[in-house]
Amino acid sequence: MLDKTYDAQAVEARIYDAWEQSGAFECGRSDGRPYTIVIPPPNVTGSLHIGHALNNTLQDILCRFERMRGRDVLWQPGMDHAGIATQMVVERQLAEQGIKRRDIGRDDFVRRVWEWKAQSGGRITTQLRRLGASCDWRRERFTMDDGLSRAVLKVFVRLHKEGLIYRDKRLVNWDPKLRTAISDLEVENREVDGQLWYFRYPLADDPSRHVVVATTRPETMLGDTAVAVHPEDERYRDIVGRDVLLPLADRRIPVVADEHSDPEKGSGAVKITPAHDFNDFEVGRRHDLPMINILDADANLNDAVPEPYRGLERYEARKRVVADMEALGLLEKVETQRHAVPYGDRGGVPIEPWLTDQWYVDAATLARPAIDAVERGAISFVPRTWEKTYFEWMRNIEPWCISRQLWWGHQIPAWYGPDGTVFVEEDEAQAQEAAQAHYGRDVELVRDEDVLDTWFSSALWPFSTLGWPDRTPELARYYKTDVLVTGFDIIFFWVARMVMMGIHLMEEVPFHTVYVHALVRDEKGQKMSKSKGNVMDPLDLVESYGADAVRFTLTAMAAQGRDIKLSEQRIEGYRNFGTKLWNAARFAEMNGCLPVAGWQPAAATTTLNRWIVDRLAAVAADVTEALEAYRFNDAALATYQFTWGTFCDWYLELAKPVLNGEDGPEKAETQACCAWALGQILHLLQPLMPFVAEELWARLYRPILQEEGWLMHRAWPDAAALPRAPQAAAELDWVIALIGEVRALRAEMNVPAAARIDMIVNGADAQRQDWLTRHDEAIRRLARLEQVTTDGPVPSGAAQLVLGEVTVVLPLANVIDLEQEKRRLGKQLDKLGGDIAKIEGKLGNASFLSRAPEHVVEEQREQREQAQATVARLRQALARLG
RNA sequence: GGGCGAUUAGCUCAGUUGGUAGAGCGUUCCGUUCACAUCGGAGAGGUCACUGGUUCGAGUCCAGUAUCGCCCACCA
Helix, strand or coil: CCCCCCCHHHHHHHHHHHHHHCCCCCCCCCCCCEEEEECCCCECCCCCCHHHHHHHHHHHHHHHHHHHCCCEEEEECEEECCHHHHHHHHHHHHHHCCCCHHHHCHHHHHHHHHHHHHHHCCHHHHHHHHHCCCCCHHHCEECCCHHHHHHHHHHHHHHHHCCCEEEEEEEEEEECCCCEEECHHHEEEEEEEEEEEEEEEEECCEEEEEEEEEECCHHHHHHCCEEEECCCCHHHHHHCCCEEEECCCCEEEEEEECCCCCCCCCCCEEEECCCCCHHHHHHHHHHCCCCCCCECCCCEECCCCCHHHCCCEHHHHHHHHHHHHHHCCCEEEEEEEEEEEEEECCCCCECEEEEEEEEEECHHHHHHHHHHHHHCCCCEEECCCHHHHHHHHHHCCCCEECEECCCCCCECCEEECCCCCEEECCCHHHHHHHHHHHHCCCCCCEECCCEECHHHHHCCHHHHCCCCCCCCHHHHHHCCEEEEEEEHHHHHHHHHHHHHHHHHHHCCCCEEEEEEECCEECCCCCECCHHHCCCCCHHHHHHHHCHHHHHHHHHHCCCCCCCEECCHHHHHHHHHHHHHHHHHHHHHHHCCCCCCCCCCHHHCCCHHHHHHHHHHHHHHHHHHHHHHCCCHHHHHHHHHHHHHHHHHHHHHHHHHHHHHCCCCHHHHHHHHHHHHHHHHHHHHHCCCCHHHHHHHHHHHHHHHHCCCCCHHHCCCCCHHHCCCCHHHHHHHHHHHHHHHHHHHHHHHCCCCCCCCEEEEEECCCHHHHHHHHHCHHHHHHHCCEEEEEECCCCCCCEEEEEECCEEEEEECCCCCCHHHHHHHHHHHHHHHHHHHHHHHHHHCCHHHHHHCCHHHHHHHHHHHHHHHHHHHHHHHHHHHCC
């Protein structure tokens, strides 16, 4: 016998272990078409946050759904080595012991990162298990493991030989805290209150005149190599081509005319620092200006600046420059201004545009077929609106800077000869060979120190995890994958790059569908992130309410294209739903509603049983359709409402008289049907609330059916194969409406809940009389009635209600307030009168009649008739009150 | 500055092809009926942000306005 309440904590861990140990999640069944999802690999440093919980719940739902539909499901798990994040974690740990990365050297450091990974990395995979994720853990991969590293090298070498990877010296986003380049995507612009300084630059040949330039970054003036004005700016026309004397540095720099200069901004003249500003870099190229790099890797001023400034930290230098300019009388004014400052998203300090040699991917070339794939529908986004975002970014894509000055990551397979010639090969031996061929002798080669952007290896994830570059059977079977489930925040970082790499290297898109789910935000609508410290811990919620409840909540809230704000109350509600289901099962168990092997729903004969089969067919169809369309919230809502609102509230209640009654064929059928229906509910719920569904199946079904195996491997309900029963549905709808009306009337009349009263039903036709007889006991029980009769006289002081063609009379002689009852009926008449007037307005409208579709017009006519009939009966009822 | 999205019940949110608004929670009233008080029954509560348009008919389509949010660009 089941306990009174369901103990999720006790059950969930046990079931998960049993699933995993029995190989329940493993791919490879040969009798089904493959269905593949690759997990967005969480960072090895990561722990499960609410966004992961949502992301993986949705993937798990799809996998479990398709598994039950007979597909050979591979949910490919794994983790990302998360270059910067992981290096930071280990560096921080070392710092606690007073050790600096550079003190111990690269090899030792990398060894310690691996040690860290072995000890404390990958906690998230345990947490995903706690959530119920049905990944094939045998196949877990790590972006730094041997196979994937080999794939990375292979791709790098190939793209290099194809000219799609190249080395270039240009401005990059430099994170001076982490001392590495980062990509455009890793830069986060923050609005800050800053100041705008107006400096006077004297003309070289006429120091009495000066040009005023405005800047938010005074320290960079030491690297200025020009002043630009707009070619059509009259104010400055006469000084174009002349020189100004750059103060503090005492250098002559030219005034150039360039469209970049905006006469509306600042003074209209702008200082040009080609080595430290992306726009100025372009201006510098156009005018062939020198580029003076004034910063070192820590963003301190270097030896290119005059002596007093050398070695100063960049913000110290700013103060000094401003003070010195002011002392020289060259500071015209200072304004405060709010402006954006680019920060590194990991390091958290302002980045510097810095001139360095880096490796780049020619993203524009790779993007073309990737754009095409979405345009021609080989890949579609759900919801579709994200395709715009994708196109927008892809069509304006910039070269992707992939080198990072870190130690943790895939070291770039490039070796330099003595004269700087670069040899890109998969290993040193091949590089040597290439060098030999080039130089005609053995030379000393030095390997590039840099590692690759983490996202470079993630871009290969859909095929590298399947064994590429080897032609493995798994690669042949499971690529391309089916659906990629992700948040929109990594469409650029990851999705776009997987598409580019997949098409280029596999000659096939990596997936046909990208499902973009909402982002879970905090109460302020901010994106949750570790750096902001506003993360929620879903594991606490799992501890309190169970994984099923957390999963179901996220699913119910996963409407397309919306942000999710999670509320704990909601989770509590769905925890209660689990309890409700549990108790319904307990009721079934107590009433002998045990599964009957081979029982077919077509065998149902009573209206009640035929009705629940009919309803089940409808909900199974709804849930299936919703999941096929990725409308997860609809799937959750439909199962919830059916289970609670239809099965528990009505089917079980209406079945009680039968189940409490004499043994016989009707009872036996109802017991079997009830068990069957509950079993179907468990099937429908399995993807959403897998633990409680599996537990109930194991406790109540498996032993009796004597079938081995898990619920999660059973066949998904086939809605189309279930018999429908519209007549039974009409009958039960009426009975339910009748009970509802009586209950409402009782409440309104303040009839004590325990009081059993009589009911007279007038005007019922033979069919309805039949229905009343058939469900007599249930109606009396649920509406708390003593006796139900038909076609009786209306006693004085009776409450009356009209339900379609029948008038229901509740004799309440001593309870009822005659005037109140008159008012009540009058109010109903008023409302109906209003409805009728509205309908007649429509039906009296010639263009409505001629233009609205026939069925809409007909519907209106029927509604009018019904309302009019009800009005007539209400009037009679009113008349009877005297 | 460019783009996207949101605005529906006290709160959090659904509402797929246009046909007189729904859920959960909260709230009010009633309830110790033998599955469940993590429950049962009943109710109150919305001029669907605003303005205009298309249409027989608009929460739903179009345009504009307001407010909020996000993404991209912008260190004069």
